[in-house]
Amino acid sequence: MGVRRLICFRRRRWSRYLCLLVFATVIYFIFQGTYLRALNNNSTDKLEIDGGDSIKVKHEKSLTILGVRSDDLLHYVPDKDGMFHCIDGSAKVPMRAVNDEYCDCPLDGSDEPGTDACPHARFYCEHNSKFLPSGKVNDGICDCCDGSDEWKIGLASVKVKGFPLSDVIQHAPCVDTCSKLVDREREDQRVRQIGLRLKQQYIARAQGHLSKNSQDIYGKQGEFYQLSKECFDHADYAASYHICPFNKVEQTQNGHMFKLGSKGQWDTSRVDKLVLVMMGGDRRGCPGDGRRTEIEFSCGLSNSITKLFEEEKCVYTVHFLTPAAC
Template identity: 35%
Template structure:
């Protein structure tokens, strides 16, 4: 009896142990399966998220294309920044958009005028803000379309807009193609179409080392070493080369003192296309022979 009881006990222990092992195995298998399913769900969710992320890109491109479809409408062009009033910087575009009623709000006194009155050559806003591209308002400022990057934009006074003479290197200040006054053209002295006329009404100071220079194109070029008196480096203008982008003006018949064989001094001014009127460099390449590098929109 003792042996039978002992054998049954061992069998029972074996069965219980097998049952426990089976249950543990089943529990482990369930956890693995659950983890696998969770990973699969996560992967599917991730794919869905990627798909959702990708779909708006394609849709946004289509929407952009859709939005660009009605660009025949002028108001839409203003609002998308594709069209700006003449004389306005792109950074100011938000101030020059029509409102829902197609009105323009003056920038400072907040007056409202029909948008069609912007740049119509009549000053409607007391603050001059409605005429950035014409000479109608006394206090307006015109900005050339082309500006150097990372530089402070340079404005033009309104009197120089549409006067027939280019002040912007891109010609954007002459957007109505105004004709140069006939009397200026009849002068040939100021280049083709009189484009250098305004330049000829100004003088420019420049210092190089111990020397000072006064350069008045078409009138005279002078040099001095302070406190000595000015010496003439040329008073008679003669064109020696003309081509769009580069023009060379020779200023002849300067002072001859201390020059070899009393040859009169002369200065060659090379005008190159640039954003503003300014002297870039002055040098004496030979005894009593001077050269000036000059940047100006007139050469453009």
Template identity: 25%
Template sequence: RSAVLLVFFSLVVVLNASVIGVPESDTTLYEGELFTCRKSGETIQKAMVNDDFCDCQDGSDEPGTAACSNVITLSSYEVPHQKGFYCQNKGFKPSFISNSFVNDGICDCCDGSDEYNSGINCEDTCKEKGKEELQNVMQEIHMHEEGAKHKLTMIEEAKQLRPSLQRDLDLARIKLDELREKLVELQAKEEKAKGINDLAVEVHDDDSDDYIREDEEADDEEKMIRRADPERISQRRQFEEKYGMTTQDAKDEYKAAKAEVKTCNKGIKDEETRVEQFEKLLNTEFGPDDEFLPLRGQSISTRAGGYNYELRVFESALQGSTSLGNWNGWKEKNTKMSYTGGKRCWGAGDREAEVTVVCGITNTLSQVDEPSTCSYTMVLQTPAACSLEHAAALRLAYDLAADEEILDIDDQGNAKNFGWFF
């Protein structure tokens, strides 16, 4: 009997000290004999708060019960703070759950506070959860701190790469100008050769029935006589004397001139593509200190689902030899890459890939998935995405000494041991 009274007394103290389901910062809203509904504005008696009956239109009088769960929802209940039932979760971190979860027989808060009146005895798992989270935080801190060291090397490398790329662009532009000037000369040469060729065709390729081409084999006496026609011989001789070449040579020269123009045009198109690529590359966002620049063109591979995947950073993504797309810019600045225009996929359009970039001590590719047909996702771990500022913020938030070596992890970021914490 005394034990029952003690439990009852403790519950009364808790209820009087604070309002169930409300964070400490909001308890002042529930002080006094009257309560003003937080959104809808009605005024009710304090005794009507958490009485398991919905009195306020906005449901704010029942933060600690499920009575207004059809009104108080995580997605629509607008209050200055987060929504739902507040779990204090001492030893871990506070959280909010939907009011419909309160006293439903399932332990949702790690401290079990959501089941205060269901008869369920919830084990307090907050300390274990806190320990697990701290382990993850320690791992993340070390990942960023170690990765940032490699990032400095990448930044130094980028300082050399950018001027080099600019020189390559300048040289490509010079070569493009030279090719365009050469094309003008070759076109003039082609036009001249064409004029001579046209005359040669009249002499060399006469379509009349009595003419036999010079390269045609004469298999009877009549054809030999026609080939030896004095007038035709005279025309060919005059052509050779005037142009210094046979009619066949004239045709061959025109053919060669056309080929030179075609080759030059192809060279111009190729060089225009190079110039465009260099310009696009130099205008690409590579981070505040160009830390992502050294990744350009690097091939990073992995195997998933029976396929080989290859990411040529800032260039293309492949599944085996099948294109998953070419670099199309950042979908989210320095965090998500977009590769589009891959090989056509039946019924789903062109293949594409989205690459999420996260901190890693080495450059690795992982977590390849195909969430929808021919649309792929993968994760690129790289030191370029690591941040000392992020590590420092985590140390501050979790009160971890800035100069304390807290974790030992391998190149993939997996913990090998956990130092002082364990």
């Protein structure tokens, strides 16, 4: 009887030990998982006190600096003392001074990429892949498709209160239009592909009609020659216009006809746009050399005028779509 009790006691004791061991193992793994999550969440703080190359890798994964291109984030890794160095090397400040709306790097504005505190700073729109001057940050106008440049919604909305809206200009609070931007880019690509095929037809029609002197006037391959043989009419609420590219531009208003330009030459200073300047217009009521018209050509599937406006007194701007510009 005594031996039996002793065996049962030992069995119960080992069962207790086994249960305690399993319980301790579970607690250990729970603790480890919690610790690793906390370490991952606080990786930015860890970077400021540790050293070595491994810091940069961890910091790049977790760091987000408003207004900075992802390729440039390396410049925003703090040193071992937690300091940020101006990219031009002119000064260093605590990391918390980045985007604090006080300009510590006045020469390059690198400490304020996400605010308008530095006049030479630039804000990067990640989804648009473009830079904005710092003055456009929180100015109430949505320049980034995701609205990230207008992060001070309350202040930005006040700045544009009462300003008219348009199809082009969107006021804060911004609506994310990045998906529409992608669709528009795809459509633009489709138009360019078709437009390039149409452009070849324009070039073929110019063959035999161009002299050595006229090649530069009508484009490198004579693609604008066909437009020089056509005229286009446009009207708005105030006046009507008769536009013959490379020849003449006329305006009729209140029964009076005004010449807005003749002939034409390319504005070679506008490397990003095709702009034909037609000068020698009517001088009545105009300063300087009189009226002139600037025709901005863009890629399109047909010849059409999309917009015409008087940009400044006696200077007229025409937005013109044509396959010749593709």
